[in-house]
Every structure is written in structure tokens, then in C-alpha cells.
Amino acid sequence: MSAATEFTQWRRMRDEGLATEFGWLSLSSYQWLPADPGALELLPGQWSADADGARATFEASDGVETTDGEPISGTLSRSLLEGESMHFVRHGDTLVELGVRDGRYMIRTRERNHPRVKAFTGVPVFDYDPEFIVPGKFIAFDTPKEVPIDTFRADTTLRAELVGEVEFELAGHRAVLAATQSPDGSLTLNFRDATNGVQTAPWRFVTVKAPGPDGSVTIDFNRTLNYPMAFSPHAVCPAPVPGNHLETAVRAGELLPH
Template sequence: MRDEGLAVPFGWLSLSSYQWLDAEPGRLELVPGEWSANAEGAKVTCGPSDRFTSPDGDPVSGTLSQSLNEGESMHFVRHGQTLVELGVRGGRYMIRTREATHPRLTGFLGVPVFDYDPSFVVPGRYTAFPVPKVVPIDTFRPDTTLHTELVGEVEFELDGNTRTLAASQNADGSLSVAFRDGTNGVQTAGWRFVTVQAPDPEGSLTIDFNRTLNFPMAFSPYAVCPAPVPGNRLDVQVRAGELQPQ
């Protein structure tokens, strides 16, 4: 299911550019039109010869405008086999182009993984913060800072020592834990994350590091992925879960 989800026509493997929009209308790479953005929203001005369509394939021309909130993205227009995604990151409007025939997509053979290791399935305990903490975090892009909401900490034992990692919460109640470890930059990407099922009423849970996944940045240089908070660093090699794609 993981490989199939990545190999969809306009998924993460299809990204071909990441471009900020300026206040003054101007041209961008890979797509025609005059693009700009300000506090009120983003817009592109195009003519019939630019051959833009809506994401559903209906021809469009003139000036198209759209306003989004921080962190939102949408499929904005298409140009042939190129889908243009509009989004707001770090208070600025950007576009990402997605190519249905990008070589990373057409040549994808699956994500390599470590062999399953039962020693990386560990019991843990969740302690919620009295109030969730919203903290600034770095991202894969040096020009973009985001914020994340941390809801508590997960404590567990690994390699004979007690470890603690801060966690955020998903809509279904599960926890998401982004972390660095000793395999980063050698066998794995710069950081990864593991999803943990919601703890029971006493706070008990199980962390299966064999389910550790890559962020989209492992597959494309045009992703914006939240970095772990500074304390989420394990001084051991977590040889479990997904490896760095080749």
C-alpha cells in the first residue's frame, strides 16, 4: 500500500519545482502566465495560447485568483501534463509543479526497508502536556520555518536506556513522532517519523519502529517537511523502517 500510494500520477514523486510568488507579476519556470501574490491572495494571468485548464480539464484564461490560509494547498491549474499546486508556507505563497511523467515517478521501484526486527517493537508510556505547546520548527527548506503543536511526550526504553520523544496528535487520535537517529545521512534520510496508535486510558502504548516512514523530502528536493524538535534525537541507530530511497 505504501508503494502504491507514492506512485500515484501527481504524488510526491512527480514534483518538479518549488517557486515563491513575488508581489510583482512575473514569469515562472515550467509554466506560462504572469504570476504574483500579496496579502490578499495569489493570482495568475493567462491567455488562450497558454493552454491552461482547470484541474478537471476545462479550459481557463484571464486572471485567476485564490486566497489560502497558512499550511493550505490546492490543485490550482493544469498545463498539459503539468499540475500546478498553490500553497502557503511560512506566510508566503508558492507553487509546486507536478509532472505526470517525471522520471522519479516513472522509474520508481518501491521504497527499500530494513529487515523486520522485533527488538524495535517497544512498550511505552504517554504523558500529555497540561496544555499543548505550539513551537517553531525548521523544515527541509532553509528558507521556511513552520510551527507544530506538541501534545505530550512518549517515554520508552531502547538499547538499555530510557528515551523520551515529544509527539504531535493526528486527527484520528494517533500520535506522530518525528525523530533523528544515528542512521540519518548514511542509511536513511535526514529524519523520519513513526505513527503510534492512541494510548490506552492509563497512557500505555506500543511503538513499532519497524513502521518508521520517510517524509516526502526523501523522495523529492521540492518537499517542505517539518523537522523534529531539537530534543527528538536518539543517540542510537534505529535500523528499522524505511531506508533512504535510491
């Protein structure tokens, strides 16, 4: 199978993944839970949260169910750690996600029949270009560095663990990007470039397979992806650290959605 054919199949899987039920395209609200019990938009019940956890109280007539379809009458409580999320309850065609971000409990509503899902025909992308597949070298830090990072939401700051840097050359320019790492060893390069805000989202990311024993990696910028913020205003997405800004216009990967 040629690299271009494999890329086409990978793109199809990406689009199918975005269009799944209750996926990123289905987000309809993002709300912080109040300290005192109160109402939220789009949902029945009384909601609140404190250091011990989140709580929601419903009447049987509210029609709220657990994610397993069991009717709820009374108070449902959950406690989560920073960065965790869970499917909390359902209300008709609405799935409620509960999570903790920047030390606060939040909920996101996801609509099965959101217009954004129905209108989705795929993410536009730059034409596949093998010139944007480049070798690089991963240089691990002696000790991972935990740093604060901005996000798509002005009211939310997260933390990222940087494990090292990837050095490479792109279009004649030497570049260095700080990387985070997944449990499988793969690296995530979160970056800005000259196409942002014109052809592409404010920032994007590309995933790189785990480095070889000598630190060698291959970066395929054709596989650069948008964060969920490109599709919905109700996302929290980590911004690149200040140094992760490429001089080169990376005309590869995903464009701004239509």
C-alpha cells in the same frame, strides 16, 4: 495473519501510494510567488501574490486549464490559510499545486510522467525486526505547546503543536520523544538517530495509534517512514524539535531511496 505478513502488505500499500499519479515522486519545482506579476519556471502566464491571495493570468493560447478541464483565459485568484494547499491549474501533463508556507504563497509543479515516477521500484527498508516494537507511555502536557520548527527548506520555518511526550526504552536506553497529534488521536514521533545521513534520511517519523486510557502506546519502528524530502528536493518537511534525537541507531523502517 502474522505480524511479518501484515507488515509486508502494509509496505506494498506504502509503495503503491508513493507511485500514484501526481504524488510525491512527481514534484518538479517549488517556487515562491512574486509580489509583482511575473513569469515562473516551467509554466506560462503571469503570477503574483499578496496578503489578499494569489493570482495567475493566462491567455487562451497558453493551454492552461482548471483541474476540471475547463480552459482558462483571464485571471484566476485564490486565497488560502497558512499550511493549506490546493490543486490550482493544469498545463498539459503538469499539475500546479498552490499553497501557503511560512506566510508566503508558493506553487509546486507535479509532472505526470516524471522520470522519478517511472524509475520507482519501491522504498528500500531494513529487515523486519520485532525487537523494534516497544511499549511506551504517553504523558500529555497540561496545555499543548506551539513551537517554531525548522524544515527541509532553509528559507522556511513552520510551527508545530506538541501535545505531550512518549517515554519508552529502546535497546537498553531510556528515551523520550515529543509528539504531535492528529484528529484521530494518533501520535507522530519525528526523530533523528545514529543512522541518519549514512543509511537513512536526515530525519524520519513514525506514527503511533491513539494512546490507551492509561497513556499506554506501542511504537513499531519497523513502520518508520521517510518524509517526502527523501524523494524530492521540492518538499517542505518539518524537522524534529531539538530534543527528539535517539542515542540508539534505529535500524528499522525506511532506508534512503536508491
